[in-house]
Amino acid sequence: MSRYKTAVRFSLFIVVSLLMGAFLGILLERAALRNAYEHVRSGDKLSWALSEIERRYVDPISRDSLAELAVPVLLEELDPHSVYIPASEFAATNEPLAGTFDGIGVMFNMLTDTVQITNVISGGPSAVAGIVAGDRIITVNDSLIAGVKMDQDKVVGMLRGKRGTTVRLGILREPAEELLPITVTRGAIPVKSLEAAFLVPGAPEIGYVRFGRFAATTYNEVMAALSKLREQGARKVILDLRGNGGGYLDQAIFIANEFLAQGRKIVYTEGAASPRSDQNADGRGRFQDVELAVVIDENSASASEIVAGAIQDNDRGLIVGRRSFGKGLVQEQIAYPGGDGSAMRLTVARYYTPVGRSIQKPYTLGDDQEYYNELIRRQEHDEFFSADSIRLPDSLRFTTPGGKTVYGGGGIMPDVFVPADTTGLTPYFLKLFQKNLIFRYAQRTTDRYRKEINAIGSLSDLDRFFSDKNLFYDFVAYADREGVHPTETEMTLSKPLIEAQIRGYIGRNTSLDETAFYYYIFPQDETLQRTVRALRAGDGNRDMK
Secondary structure, eight states: OHHHHHHHHHHHHHHHHHHHHHHHHHHHHHHHHHHHHHHHHTTOHHHHHHHHHHHHOSSOOOHHHHHHHHHHHHHHTSOTTOEEEOHHHHHHHHGGGSSEEEEOOEEEEOTTSSEEEEEEOTTSHHHHHTOOTTOEEEEETTEEOTTSOOOHHHHHHHHOOOTTOEEEEEEEOTTOOSOEEEEEEOEEEEOOOEEEEEEETTEEEEEEEEESOBOTTHHHHHHHHHHHHHHTTOOEEEEEOTTOOOBOHHHHHHHHHTTSOTTOEEEEEEETTEEEEEEEOOSOOTTTTSEEEEEEOTTOOTHHHHHHHHHHHTTOSEEEESOOOOOOEEEEEEEOTTOSSOEEEEEEEEEEOTTSOOOOOOOOTTOHHHHHTHHHHHHHTTTTTOGGGOOOOGGGEEEOTTSOEEEOSSSOOOSEEOOOOOTTOOHHHHHHHHTTHHHHHHHHHHHHTHHHHHTOOSHHHHHHHHHTOOHHHHHHHHHHHTTOOOOHHHHHHHHHHHHHHHHHHHHHTSTTTHHHHHHHHGGGOHHHHHHHHHHHTTTTOOSOO
């Protein structure tokens, strides 16, 4: 009997448990529904949709994978500069603005489907391992990379890696025919934003500085370059910001501060959730006494426009070139709190120049293509060649303290407009460009004089190297063998530009790097020549009483 009672009790327990489980399931289901409805009532449709898809979808799917699809789309529907950065792209996205990256410390090209090292960073891992400019990398960790049409990004990925790790390279060093095995221990490689700094040829009182981004080290790099130029006798400065797409806001503020008197406004920012924040010069700038010109073009954006706007609105110097891009939005990078390495770069404020201009050009939410195509429309309207084609409404007119009229709503308008220069761009030159013959000839010539070129340490050394070489006519003969033949008129018109590029490309293969390239291109650059003439006429001597 006792066994029978036990069996009955156990059966009842099972039934009650099942009923309670079912009841609990109903309660949980209702709670989930209430939670979902609560999301909808509170306007949180996104959370509701993610929850319902995760709970009801025909196949298993995680909310994280759904978020990876949804978040980029959300940000794409905002302004053109708010973006999602997945964990897999985080390092590559931030590297151009970081102070360092890990690698072997070389610059190279893949002209003939072979990695040819054009420069070795002094003191870097490759220099320590004995690699020199002119070496060709044939294998990486026993994998053949030469002659197999490998994508350059893949090659970069094979050479880079965490500092302290090693990579085995098979090096071909002509005239030897056997591979030279060299093992390189990867290390920290500085990311440089400074591209060139030198005294202007024929005008040694003017210093020229060009940098391509506002990265973590830009301010220190630029200040070091300016200090050296001042020691060499520069009393006037050209800041070349053409093609500089911007970067860190603080670096732009630091650089502008160096040229402005105490209390002068540099920029202010403001957004719906970001109270107004004003940035004023602190009066400790080391270059308040130099005459100044800032050169810009249609690809100068963001931080470049902050510097140009601060100089222009304070009547501090001359802005030369063409209308800048027109990016007046400030982004903040926000890391995903879950710690998976992803982030979003969200627009949090607008910035305004000292007189109150927003130079952000118009945009439609979610229409990035139309936004970036605006530069094409400028070209179609002939803006790159004529300032008269630019039309800005009077409602965007502002006046500087010195009485100069400036405009907002679409970039920084230069004080001196210089049209795009087509001098020397003959059909002959364009054919050379299409076949990449000038660059290829420069690499061949570099190989021919590799020992001399590796010993060059200054621009004067480089000038001496070129002084007894008639490379232009040697190049014409080389191009002729490659099937490109000039007329006498074309050759005469294009000769200065071709010579400058040959010297610049060869100079780039020395330790002088980009400085050598821009040094030889400078005399052929009409925008820079106009800037020099303006500075010599005293037009950069504003607000320095």
